Amino acid sequence: MNFTELRRKDVVLAAIAPGIDKRFPSAVTAHPLADSASVISHLVTCLESLKNGHLALAELGNAYAANVMLRVFLEHFLKALAVFLEGSKQKNDLASGYFRLAEAEAKAYLNALKDASIDETEMTGSPMSPLFSKGNALTKSEKSKIEEPFKYKVLIKTITDDLGPKASGYLLKIIPTYCKLSGFVHGGPSTSLILMDSSYGSQEEQLLDDAALVVSKFYSVKHYLLMFAASLNPEFEVERDKLSEAIKKLDL
Numbered sequence: 001m002n003f004t005e006l007r008r009k010d011v012v013l014a015a016i017a018p019g020i021d022k023r024f025p026s027a028v029t030a031h032p033l034a035d036s037a038s039v040i041s042h043l044v045t046c047l048e049s050l051k052n053g054h055l056a057l058a059e060l061g062n063a064y065a066a067n068v069m070l071r072v073f074l075e076h077f078l079k080a081l082a083v084f085l086e087g088s089k090q091k092n093d094l095a096s097g098y099f100r101l102a103e104a105e106a107k108a109y110l111n112a113l114k115d116a117s118i119d120e121t122e123m124t125g126s127p128m129s130p131l132f133s134k135g136n137a138l139t140k141s142e143k144s145k146i147e148e149p150f151k152y153k154v155l156i157k158t159i160t161d162d163l164g165p166k167a168s169g170y171l172l173k174i175i176p177t178y179c180k181l182s183g184f185v186h187g188g189p190s191t192s193l194i195l196m197d198s199s200y201g202s203q204e205e206q207l208l209d210d211a212a213l214v215v216s217k218f219y220s221v222k223h224y225l226l227m228f229a230a231s232l233n234p235e236f237e238v239e240r241d242k243l244s245e246a247i248k249k250l251d252l
Contacts, residue, residue, distance in 0.1 A: 106135030
């Protein structure tokens with residue numbers, strides 16, 4: 001497979017259930033699992049943007065930026081999968097906790113302002129300003145408690161506890177890749193070693209392999225969204241089945 005063939009598969013799959021991430025939440029607003037529907041839909045929107053960005057960078061041969069994008073993509077993927085698995089068990093706790101992450105993010109933002117000796121009143125025009133009061137109200141322990149379920153190790157435990165023996169095979173490539181790419185996000189020195197590593201073939205081959213992983217995992221998550229949608233509202237069953245059939249046909 002080459003980038004042209006991968007793009008062709010992406011175009012075919014993208015045409016199935018367009019806008020499902022916008023249509024699904026509005027169709028189940030009164031359902032007890034509406035929070036899970038909103039979170040998975042939101043993450044699918046984010047993942048699609050990351051997928052498109054990663055493909056563009058990979059085709060350009062920009063390995064460093066593509067690896068940064070891949071690491072961020074995989075983190076979003078793990079969150080989406082964990083919320084889907086809990087929602088499938090009629091649980092909404094993880095999804096509800098996801099919304100409170102905004103408060104923890106506001107707290108971190110305010111802490112950063114303080115460290116830089118910037119008065120928060122100077123930032124009233126910031127898009128974060130509506131969250132300042134909630135951020136200020138959080139203690140350090142409360143912030144940690146909100147963030148804990150979405151930390152990498154906890155997400156992995158959530159996923160493995162649910163999937164059981166199947167989890168090791170499912171996460172076999174995702175976890176090593178996620179860990180390996182940490183340096184790209186944080187500016188670590190291991191990045192030069194990874195970029196020079198020829199054990200997996202040429203850099204172009206590795207970029208294509210990573211791009212195929214991103215496309216495959218994005219449509220897996222979109223399929224999870226449709227599976228969840230169909231379980232709450234039968235009107236989504238046709239699109240769920242159509243995407244499932246297309247993924248199998250295209251061997252993703």
